[in-house]
Amino acid sequence: MAIITFSIDGEHYSAREDQTILEIAREHKIPIPTLCHLDGLSTVGACRLCLVEIEGSAKLQPACTAKPVEGMVIRTNTDRLKKYRRTIVELLASEGNHQCAVCVVNGHCELQNLAYEVGLDHVRVPYLFPSKRLDATHKDFVIDRNRCVLCTRCVRVCHEVEGAHVWDIGGRGINCEIIGDMNQPWGESESCTSCGKCVRVCPTGALFEKGATVGEMHKERGFLKYIVTARNKQQWIATAHEEE
Amino acid sequence: MTLEDLRELAGHEQDRQTKFRFRILYCSSAGCVSSGCDDVKKTLRAALDAGGFAETCELIGTGCLGLCGEGPLVLVQPGPVMYRHVTPAIAQRIVDEHIAQGKPVEEHRVNLADPFFAAQTRIVLERMGTINAESIDECIAAGGYEALGKVLTEMAPEEVVAEIRKSGLRGRGGAGYSTGLKWDIVRKGKADQKYVVCNADEGDPGAFMDRSVLEGDPHRVLEGMAIAGYAVGANQGFIYVRAEYPLAIDRLRTAIRQAEKLGLLGNRILESQFNFRIDLRIGAGAFVCGEETALLRSVMGRRGRPRPRPPYPSESGLWGKPTLINNVETFANIAPIIAKGSAWFSGIGTPKSTGTKVFALAGNVRNTGLIEVPMGIPLRRIIFDIAGGTPEGTEFKAAQTGGPSGGCIPKEHLDLPVDYESLATVGSIMGSGGMIVMDSTASMVDVAKYFMEFCMDESCGKCIPCRVGTKHIYLLLDKISRGEGSAEDFGLLKELCTMVRETSLCGLGQSAPNPVLSTIRFFQEEYTRLLKPPTEFADGGTGGAHASVSAEGKE
Amino acid sequence: MKPRVATAWLGGCSGCHMSFLDMDERLIELADRIELVYSPIADVKEFPPNVDVALVEGAVTNSENHEMAHIIRRNARFVVSFGDCATTGNVTAMRNRFTSEQIQQRAYIELADLNPQLPSEYTTLAQLLTTARPLHEVIPVDAYLHGCPPTADQIWFTVSELLAGRVPVLPPAYLRYG
Numbered sequence: 001m002a003i004i005t006f007s008i009d010g011e012h013y014s015a016r017e018d019q020t021i022l023e024i025a026r027e028h029k030i031p032i033p034t035l036c037h038l039d040g041l042s043t044v045g046a047c048r049l050c051l052v053e054i055e056g057s058a059k060l061q062p063a064c065t066a067k068p069v070e071g072m073v074i075r076t077n078t079d080r081l082k083k084y085r086r087t088i089v090e091l092l093a094s095e096g097n098h099q100c101a102v103c104v105v106n107g108h109c110e111l112q113n114l115a116y117e118v119g120l121d122h123v124r125v126p127y128l129f130p131s132k133r134l135d136a137t138h139k140d141f142v143i144d145r146n147r148c149v150l151c152t153r154c155v156r157v158c159h160e161v162e163g164a165h166v167w168d169i170g171g172r173g174i175n176c177e178i179i180g181d182m183n184q185p186w187g188e189s190e191s192c193t194s195c196g197k198c199v200r201v202c203p204t205g206a207l208f209e210k211g212a213t214v215g216e217m218h219k220e221r222g223f224l225k226y227i228v229t230a231r232n233k234q235q236w237i238a239t240a241h242e243e244e
Numbered sequence: 245m246t247l248e249d250l251r252e253l254a255g256h257e258q259d260r261q262t263k264f265r266f267r268i269l270y271c272s273s274a275g276c277v278s279s280g281c282d283d284v285k286k287t288l289r290a291a292l293d294a295g296g297f298a299e300t301c302e303l304i305g306t307g308c309l310g311l312c313g314e315g316p317l318v319l320v321q322p323g324p325v326m327y328r329h330v331t332p333a334i335a336q337r338i339v340d341e342h343i344a345q346g347k348p349v350e351e352h353r354v355n356l357a358d359p360f361f362a363a364q365t366r367i368v369l370e371r372m373g374t375i376n377a378e379s380i381d382e383c384i385a386a387g388g389y390e391a392l393g394k395v396l397t398e399m400a401p402e403e404v405v406a407e408i409r410k411s412g413l414r415g416r417g418g419a420g421y422s423t424g425l426k427w428d429i430v431r432k433g434k435a436d437q438k439y440v441v442c443n444a445d446e447g448d449p450g451a452f453m454d455r456s457v458l459e460g461d462p463h464r465v466l467e468g469m470a471i472a473g474y475a476v477g478a479n480q481g482f483i484y485v486r487a488e489y490p491l492a493i494d495r496l497r498t499a500i501r502q503a504e505k506l507g508l509l510g511n512r513i514l515e516s517q518f519n520f521r522i523d524l525r526i527g528a529g530a531f532v533c534g535e536e537t538a539l540l541r542s543v544m545g546r547r548g549r550p551r552p553r554p555p556y557p558s559e560s561g562l563w564g565k566p567t568l569i570n571n572v573e574t575f576a577n578i579a580p581i582i583a584k585g586s587a588w589f590s591g592i593g594t595p596k597s598t599g600t601k602v603f604a605l606a607g608n609v610r611n612t613g614l615i616e617v618p619m620g621i622p623l624r625r626i627i628f629d630i631a632g633g634t635p636e637g638t639e640f641k642a643a644q645t646g647g648p649s650g651g652c653i654p655k656e657h658l659d660l661p662v663d664y665e666s667l668a669t670v671g672s673i674m675g676s677g678g679m680i681v682m683d684s685t686a687s688m689v690d691v692a693k694y695f696m697e698f699c700m701d702e703s704c705g706k707c708i709p710c711r712v713g714t715k716h717i718y719l720l721l722d723k724i725s726r727g728e729g730s731a732e733d734f735g736l737l738k739e740l741c742t743m744v745r746e747t748s749l750c751g752l753g754q755s756a757p758n759p760v761l762s763t764i765r766f767f768q769e770e771y772t773r774l775l776k777p778p779t780e781f782a783d784g785g786t787g788g789a790h791a792s793v794s795a796e797g798k799e
Numbered sequence: 800m801k802p803r804v805a806t807a808w809l810g811g812c813s814g815c816h817m818s819f820l821d822m823d824e825r826l827i828e829l830a831d832r833i834e835l836v837y838s839p840i841a842d843v844k845e846f847p848p849n850v851d852v853a854l855v856e857g858a859v860t861n862s863e864n865h866e867m868a869h870i871i872r873r874n875a876r877f878v879v880s881f882g883d884c885a886t887t888g889n890v891t892a893m894r895n896r897f898t899s900e901q902i903q904q905r906a907y908i909e910l911a912d913l914n915p916q917l918p919s920e921y922t923t924l925a926q927l928l929t930t931a932r933p934l935h936e937v938i939p940v941d942a943y944l945h946g947c948p949p950t951a952d953q954i955w956f957t958v959s960e961l962l963a964g965r966v967p968v969l970p971p972a973y974l975r976y977g
Contacts (some may be wrong), residue, residue, distance in 0.1 A: 048747045060746055065552045087743050091712035097896070099889050100977025101947030107977065116974050122886055122935055123942040124561045124736060125716045128886070129895035129930060137393035146896075150705065169547065169705065172530065174715045176705030781872045781938075 007073040008114050021063035021074060022050055026244070032076050033085055033117055035110060036151040037064045038201055042160060047151060049085055049114070052076045060084075086118040092127045095174070097146035102204040104212045110203035111149055132177065139188025140210055147179050148206035154178060154198035166192045178206075245507045246515050247393035250384060253506075257385035265300040266343055267456035268292075269319040270330075272305030272377060273459045273531025273792050274491050275312035275452070275613075280331075284316050287332035291339035301343055306381075307372040307460015310361070311341040311354065312452075313612035319373060351698045352515050359629035360611045364619045367590060368576040372460040377495055380502035383463045389508050391582035392467050395474055396516040399582075404475035405431055408578070411586035417443055417534075418646060418675040419572035419751075420597070420664040426568060430476040433566030438478035440469050440520075441562065443539055444492070446483035448529040448647030449698060450606040451678035454572035456614050457602070458485065458492035460510040461576070462499035466522060468575030470509060471582060473520040481522040484539050486529050496524055531648075531702035535750045538704065549706045550750035571676065573602055590683050593619030597663035601677060607644075608634050608683035617662070624658040627681055638683035642766065646675025648695040649701075649755035652688065673755070688767040689774060692720040692760045699756035710753030713744035717760060719751040724774050731775055738764065802851040802962060805837035806881070807871055809864040810891040810931055811857025815882035816840060818948035819854075821957050832962055842956070850875040852961050854954075858884045858891035859937045863925035872938040879957065879967075883947040883976055885934040890947070892931040899927040942967050947977050 002102070005014040008021075008030055015024045020043075025032050035047035043064045051060040055073035060081075068074060092111060100106050114120075132145035152169065155178065159165040166189055170179035180186050199207040210216060229237050245253075261267065270276070270285050272329060285305065292301050309317040314328035318338060325348045327338060334352050335466035341347045356362075366372075375382040383389075395404050430438060442465060446454040458465060469481045485493055500522055503509040511519045525543045534539045534549040540561050542548035560566020579601060581589045597619035602625070605612050610632030617626060624773025627633065634640050642652040645662075651672035653660060660666050664674050676683040682691065700714040720737040723729045729737075741764075750755045764771060807814060816839055822829065836850060837843045846867070853875035859865055869970050872878060883889035894902050908915040918924050934940055944967075953973045960967035 004539060008431065044309045044706070046708070048707050051747055062552055084743055084747050088708050088747070089742070091708055091716065093887070094714045094716070097893070098887075098976075099883075099893055101883060101890055102893075103977065113977055115976060116971060119971070121879065121945070121969065121976065122933070122940070123976065125740075126719065126936055127888055127892065127933065128715070129892060131896040148709070149708075169549075171705070172532075173700055173703035173711055176711065187696055781869075 004068060004070045006068040006070065006074060008074045008075055016066065017067065017069075019067065020153070021052060021061070021066050021068055024068070025063060025076060030076060032063050034064065035114065035149065035203060036153065038153050038157075040161070041153060041156040041201070044156070047088070047149075049088055050094065051081060051084065053078055054241060055083060082101075082118070086120060089114050089118050089120050090123045090125060092149050093123050094127050095130070096148065097129060103147065104208045105205035109205060126162055128174075135180075135186045137185040138189075138192070138194070138210075139187065140194060141186070141196065141207060142210055143178065143186060143207050145205045145206065148178055149204055150176055150178070151163075151203055152178075153201040153203065154207060157197045157201045162193060162195050162197050164191050164193050164195075167198060248398055250389060250393055250506075250508075250514065253381065254387075254390075255386045257381040257554060261302070261382075261385065264302040266297075267302045267304060267323065268338070268343075269304045269306040269309075269322040269373060271307070271309040271315060271317040271319075271373065273308040273312075273456055274489075275308065276315040276317055277491065279315040280303055281316035281484070283332050284330050284335045286336075287335040288318070288339060288774070291336050293760055295339055295344055297339070297343055297358040297483060304376045305378065306375060307377045308369075308456040308614050309373040310369075311611060311613045312616060314354070314416075314717075317354075318394065320348075323348075324354055326355070327352045328354050332342035333650060338341055360613075360615070360632065363621075363625065363630050364616050365600050367459075367580050367589075367638070368464070368573055368602050369614070370580070372456070372462065375461070377462070378498055380463060380499065380506065380508075383461070386581075387583065387642055388463045389467055389503075389716075391579035392470050392474075392508065393514055394582055396514050396518055397473050398770075399653050401431060401475045401477060404471060404582070407586050408475070409582060409586075411581045411589040412596070413574065413577055413581060413589065414597065414664065415571060415576055415599065416577070416676065418649065418673060420674060423570065425476055426558055426570070427472065429556075430478075430566045433559060435565050437563075437565045439562045439565060439567040440473045440476065440478045440481040441540065441543065441557075441567055442481065442483040442572060442575055442631070443534060443536065443569055444467055444483055444489075444572045445527050445531075445534040446572070446676060447486065447529075447534050448676055448678040449695075450680050451604045451647060451676055453602040453604050453614065453677040454491050455489050457572050457576050458489065459495055462492075462495045463503065463573055464508065464576045464579060465496075466503055468578035469522060469576050470520045472568055472570070474518050474576065476566075478568065479519045479521065479676075481520060482525050482543050482562075483522060484525045484543055486527045487535075488529050493526065500524070506548045529603065530704070531698075532704040532750070532752050535752055538750070539561055539569070540567065542598065549704045550752070552749060573677070594661065594663050596665060597674075601662070601674065603677045603679045605631050607679075607681035608638060608679045608742070619663045620661040620666075622659050623653060623662055626662065626679070627658070631681060634681065634683040638685060641682045641686055642686050642688070644672075644680040644682065644691065644759070646673035646677065646755075646758070647678040647680075648698045649673060649751065649758055650675045650678075650752050651758045652682070652691070652766060654766040671758070671765055680784065687725075688763040688770045689725045690723065692763045693718065693725055695759040696756065701757075703752065707747075707749035707753060709744045709747040709754065710749065713740055713748075714753070714756055716740055717744065717757065721760065724771060727774050727776060729775050729777065730776070734771060735773055801834045801859045803834060803836045803847070803849060804833040804852045804958075805835070805838065805846065805871070806851045806854040806877060807837070807846070807867060808839045809857030809867060809885070809934070810856060810860030811882060811884040812890070813856070814948040815854075815856040815884075816880075818946075818951055819954055821951035822970065825951075830956065833958075839862075846870050846874055852877045852879065852958075854879045854881040854958075855883045855885055855934055858888045858931040858933055859928065860891050860894075860931035861925035862921070863929050865928060865937060868934060869893045877941045877961065878934075878938065879942045879944055879961075880934045880940045881944050881954075882949055883945055885940075886943050886945055887976070888931055888933045892933075895930040899929065900925065919921065935937055944969070945974060945976050947963065 033049045045062040045065045050063040053075040134144045135143045155167040316330045318327045414420040414424040438660045538548040539548040557567045602616045703710045705711040745757045880886045884891045957967040
């Protein structure tokens, strides 16, 4: 494998020719924001946050798919890129219903972090306040499409890693949404293995485990009666998981 | 069948045709179907039979006759004499007066010396309206598959590629990439399997060039694809055509079946070692599937969403194999280039944009329909001579080329030559060939809004700038068109347009802002006069008092 | 003359104002440096003219908020969106997925303990707008203070910057939603 040299933000680097700009940047701790990208999944170049400038090329290239060539001059953090990244996050914020204060991932959300990273102090376009579907029919998980940024990580992890391909995209344009099976309720899905991979890769609170929200918190105290009865009467009662 | 057999078949068919005194060709393309050509055909058939002309007069459904705005159209050969707005009653008169007595029905006669016909140069459309769209024999009699025979018997694949490169032919789908160069890349690709794909997912509003070619002369496209297959080393072709074109699909199916039967497609074509199959893939009508990477995914049965390039399809296309993808009109140019030579072709048009371009004329002009003109023809000549100018009492304002991906060209650029480079200098594109003419009654803000609504609806939703950006651009245009937009809104509109253009993943998003940017460039005043004055807040100020903070920051 | 500061409470929960009070002992310093001319925590009935800085909590969700927003903008030189509801709509805007009729049905009929009835006249009760909007979609806003609620430190920083004659540019640590 040939080694090539090029520059990123004025510094010279060398790398294998099969590495993407993003991989190289990560190796060298050069910050490039991403959203749809996740190590381990295929790259789709969809979120456009990782766009970089390449000298001599009019077109911006996504760092997650573009590979440097010998002598390439790459810039990752120009004013133009910063402006576009901010606008992309702005568009995302306007597209869904992102009420951080009442969200299960508040404080651990990649969209929230992106907003901080790009310095999004307010959104200039009108909020669209869509009315998207929430599906809580699955026994363990919930999908709240109001918080979905359509990064398709769930679609990819389910197809590429779990091999179940429960998720895909329905509709198009601004009406796109994540759908399960043939647009059926999650709880009725026969392909879902309930592995929870989609929940773990979701960058926002769109996919989450049940029991995580304030309203759902309940205390299971059935264990107490179970243990006490067992100790005192040497009886193993069947009420172990019943709620008191 | 060998090439000799093919020529013999052509001779037989020519003989058969000369036996008729008259050939009556009625346009059977979608435009004339919608204006009622089926009834006209029935009347003609009945009148010919009743008048005893069944033996001497042939009635043929042909491809688009061009003057679509005046259909149904009927052409009588010899002459030829063309009739417009033919109703069943007129059809009866054509038989009674023209066929029976040799006296054309003058009041419905089209002047074929009119610039609409006389100023055209027909290569792609040369057989349109002269042959039966469903007869391979007629096609062969008119020279069909002769070029395929030539490459299979006389030319090596690299010679074919070289010939196409020398012709200067560029992609007719809009971007104008060198066809020969693309073929060369696919030819040089090392793979056990290669594919040829025809992009017939024509989707621009008002555009029907490809549909007309497929309906009127499908063999032209099949022949071009087969030659391409031979040149690049592919044995499988796909035509991706949208389900909204049922007649084109029908005619393609018929044509493929006929060609296979004669050994012009399939195994050992013309008894050579060359095998080439063509299959149809029917698209569900998503505009984005006209984008090549989305189209290829759709051909493979997956959701039509574009992916970043590189790799280009010529390196990694269908199932990861080198894939040549060209537009219908590009393939339709191949056979004539092979038959008549690259020098002949490159002599037409301009040095950098050779050959001709088919345009679908629509909008505020007298003649709407399908035309083919040499590249480099001044826009003025298309609009005022061929299209006959705008209707009485109105004035030309702008022409929109390239549909939702293109831009408008105002009056001051009427003398612009229509070629790839010149159109780009004024912020428009050649596009696939839609040309919509607007007169002084049109609002350019509404035009921009119309196209943006189209792009918003057709965005696949994969990348954020296109999915959400087009929505907000549309909302801003709507707000401005209602007189509720502010100067800030106008500024944001421009900013979003630039951002969506530069950051979108595929051509759809990258070009979606073009109609807006182009109308702002030439008709900014139409926007600014719709903007509402700033709201008055305290002391005649407009709020947002950053400047006065320091003055007030005293303790 | 000390800068004239106002705070206002539109469609929000008053949490931002609670957080304002959480500035604790710094309030004493603040009281020396500003004149608080209007606030839900000060008993002033009319929004006064000639205000230097207005902190506005809450989204614009009803006709009263809408009118108040314009009054504030007409009378204040520098308007700050105070908290997530003013900046993004936040919880107040969660109702936007429903129609005003559905909201009223839920609030005044389904959840009523006594006398379920829909409001019929709006002389004393404000009428809901079709949707709740962030403040800057209604009037021009000069600076944004995030958080649900913003922390006392964030508020102190913003106010201090303003008093020092600077447009507050929140350091990254102070940019936080939720």
